[in-house]
Amino acid sequence: MDDTTVALPVSRQAWSPPGRLNGLPPYPLADVPDIKARLLAEGRTVIDLGVGDPGLPVPDAAVETLREAVGNPALSKYGFQRGLPEYREAIARWLGRRFGADVDPDLEVLPVIGSKEAIALTAFAVLDPGDSVLVPDPGYAPYFGGPYFAGADVIRFELRAEEGYLIPPDAIRRARGRLRLVYINYPNNPTSAVAEISYLQEVVEACRERGAVLLFDNAYSEITFDGFRAPGLLEIEGAREVGIEFHSMSKTYNMTGWRLGWATGDRRLIGALRRVKTFFDTGAFMAVQAAGAAVLEDPDEYIRWNLDHLGRRRDAAVAAFQAAGLDVTAPRGTLYLWFAVPGEEKAEDFCRRLLIDSGVVLLPGSAMGPGGEGFVRASLAIHEDRWEEAGRRIQEAL
Ligand SMILES: Cc1ncc(COP(=O)(O)O)c(C=O)c1O
Known part of the structure; x- marks a missing residue:
């Protein structure tokens, strides 16, 4: 060892970024x-x-409920993955009102700490290394990040204006390798494209044929204009068994910093994601979940x-x-x-x-x-x- 090496801080000697980080865009x-x-x-x-x-501004109900909830010691404890039952029940009722679906709040709903983390972690719940994944390009970062860190073969599908920025169902049918997961997001960030329910039906069908899970990111379901109403998987017969759908309090209720959302869908997928998340986090702050429940119960004014x-x-x-x-x-x-x-x-x-x-x-x-x-x-x-x-x-x- 020469003098220069000895003078270096230990951390700089011992550590350099893994190659995997260099593979990130x-x-x-x-x-x-x-x-x-x-x-x-x-x-x-x-x-x-x-x-x-x-x-x-966020809904008044969120602020008022949180103010009280932070004073409740029971809500300062770990939420763990199942979180606050009132939040899951409010989600199930919200989904019932919005999509006319009957959802089991215990088995078909999972509270998440903002949808981004869980959208990425779904890759670990669904994929083995080497499986292929279809993601929209351009697309939200965790669609790439989760599968990439899970060691999957990430296939970027280039969204094109002339195709309405939709991934054609045939691209799912033709995707290379052992396709196990497809990420879809409409209303779409960043292209702002929307999709009709008939398109979603076709995507569900193509995923079913390929034996792939459909992750439908519906973060912007309530941000639509000119009378357009965004569809959801729960409205499609049999789609629940093929997929998992994400919702977020961030855009619907302007609660971006509160870090709260949920996943809903096939109970095996919800269970698998819950299992993965027990190794990564300990649940959203329950006082925030209480606020989320209050907001979701509000009429949709x-x-x-x-x-x-x-x-x-x-x-x-x-x-x-x-x-x-x-x-x-x-x-x-x-x-x-x-x-x-x-x-x-x-x-x-x-x-x-x-x-x-x-x-x-x-x-x-x-x-x-x-x-x-x-x-x-x-x-x-x-x-x-x-x-x-x-x-x-x-x-x-x-
Ligand atoms: C496509 C998409 N999905 C999900 C989210 C929601 O993220 P979160 O719930 O983590 O705030 C966003 C936020 O920018 C987004 O653009």
């Missing part, structure tokens, strides 16, 4: 926080349309109120971006505008230039997979009154 625009900080230090204002977090706000934002956003010369159309679901980069730049370069020149943060489509290259996502994250300014700034930077 790079994150375009990892420097956004630094650029933002620099702009703010220069006294400029930043309009952040990067993250899908509208920042609207809050959802209407939320959509009213988001709908006005959407209209203001579309008008402002069209006036700026961007090729946007009004989405029928989600919190996102998805549009082509004007000109020849790569999405990442376009977004970085725009941020520096205009102070507007946008997400390059490539941040959500190579299939998102050439596109940009803008989130409905600001009040309806601010879109004109956002549009003007973009126009000037263009």
Whole structure:
């Protein structure tokens, strides 16, 4: 050992990142926080349309219930996987109202700490190393991350505008290898595409034929416009046996930071996921589950109120971006505008230039997979009154 080696901290000698970390996709625009900080230090204002977090107030019932629940010592204990029975029962009633389904709150519902973690962990409940998985590209990070860490063969299916950003059922039939899991998400992040129930039926059928589990991420089921009503697996005869569906309090009730959601579906899958999760976590804070239960029991006035706000934002956003010369159309679901980069730049370069020149943060489509290259996502994250300014700034930077 020479002197230099001896001088190194032990941790630096002993540890280097595993190869598996190097196999993760790079994150375009990892420097956004630094650029933002620099702009703010220069006294400029930043309009952040990067993250899908509208920042609207949460339902009163959530705040009031949580306030009381944190004072209850019984709710400060570990929730474990089954969590608060009242939360699971409220979920079952909510699903009954929304999808007309009869769901067993003990065996067919699993509380999760926000849906992201459990969407990723489902891979461990379903896959053996080497099994193949079909994921949308662009798509939400855990669809790739969970299967990747589980040692699966991840097949990215490139979503295309001309196919309505849907994964054609035949792509499921033709996917290579021992296909065991298919991730589907509509209303879709980031493309904002929606799917009809007939499409979901076909996907269920294709998954059944292949012997694959369908993971249907329905995080945006309640964020739809112009009278469109998003479908769910529970509405389709026999689909429950093929799949697992995720819901989140994050978008429906603006509770992103509260970290609460649920999975529902086939009881063997729910049981397997519960088993996996016992090795990773100890359940969501039960006071938060109590708040979740109170919110879900409320009549759906809050959802209407939320959509009213988001709908006005959407209209203001579309008008402002069209006036700026961007090729946007009004989405029928989600919190996102998805549009082509004007000109020849790569999405990442376009977004970085725009941020520096205009102070507007946008997400390059490539941040959500190579299939998102050439596109940009803008989130409905600001009040309806601010879109004109956002549009003007973009126009000037263009
Ligand atoms: C497609 C999709 N699924 C699920 C979620 C919900 O995440 P969580 O429940 O972890 O907040 C999001 C949030 O951005 C999302 O975009």
